[in-house]
Amino acid sequence: MTIEAFAPAKINLTLHVTGQRADGYHLLDSLVVFADIGDRLWCAPGPDMRLTVTGPFADGVPQDARNLVWQAAELAQWTGHIRLEKNLPHGAGIGGGSSDAAALLQALGAADSGLSLGADVPVCRAGSAARMGGVGEEVTPITGLPSLHAVLVNPGLHVPTPRVFAALDSKHNAPMTDMPTPMTPVAFDGWLRAQRNDLEPPAQAQQQVIVDVLNALRMRDGVGVARMSGSGATCFGLFDSRDMAERGARDIEGAHPDWWVRACALS
Ligand code: C5P
DSSP: OOEEEEEEEEEESOBEEEEEOTTSOEEEEEEEEEEEEEEEEEEEEOSSOEEEEESTTOTTOOSSTTSHHHHHHHHTTOOEEEEEEOOSOSSSSSOHHHHHHHHHHHHHTOSSOOGGGOTTHHHHHHOSOEEEETTTTEEEEOOOOOOEEEEEEEOSOOOOHHHHHHTOSOSOOOOOOOOOSSOOHHHHHHHHHTOOBTTHHHHHHHOTHHHHHHHHHHTSTTEEEEEEOTTSSOEEEEESSHHHHHHHHHHHHHHOTTSEEEEEEEO
16 A cells, blocks of 8 residues: 655744754754645555655655665665655755655654654654754644745755854854734734744855845735745745735746745645
């Protein structure tokens, strides 16, 4: 029997770096949501492990034990043939291999959280809005978020996560402030504007194009908060409506045909 799984894009609406452990890993406080676009997996059990990678972003993705999906299968003691359709840019701050690995662990009902595969794997297993703490192992579901209409933009370059963390000015920053109750769209928007992605300044310092991506988002009609996700380079903009997000996406795509641009819903 084939198992199908969806690995959505992960978006850090906020990413506060609040400390650093002795082993170098950073303590995070992050509001994470998931898009209705993502990679897909089809898994057919069998005696041997085999991985086939297809899709628009298959180039350069390993089809062997270097792939996190393969490592997730090993963690779950599962073997068979996996087809992985890469629809999302990878090394892009939106989950990538962590989301793929999490989708497989979740589909297989694995007991292991997958933290050893990547800091984002436990939150990606939640698959819907959650607050992530610790180095990624603390996951608290968040309910009651307003509808979020977003545009995701990736300028097609890879930002190595360790380099961005290493370039942080301060590793001890304030956590998120309390989320509003109830989370009306206006209250949530006001709260979100006052939060941060602490990795945005060091990522921008290394890749000036991230500034251009954020400016392109901020120029559109109906846009609210625009911010980088994860360690970049993908940025998101939140829009007043689905229509405005789709219009904004078309305009950015028209001006920057070489960028990856998608309108989507986040939850
Ligand atoms: O866990 P993951 O492979 O996604 O992390 C990539 C890199 O990001 C780590 O090797 C580490 O340098 C950095 N990182 C960190 N603190 C975290 C998560 C990631 O310093 N909480």
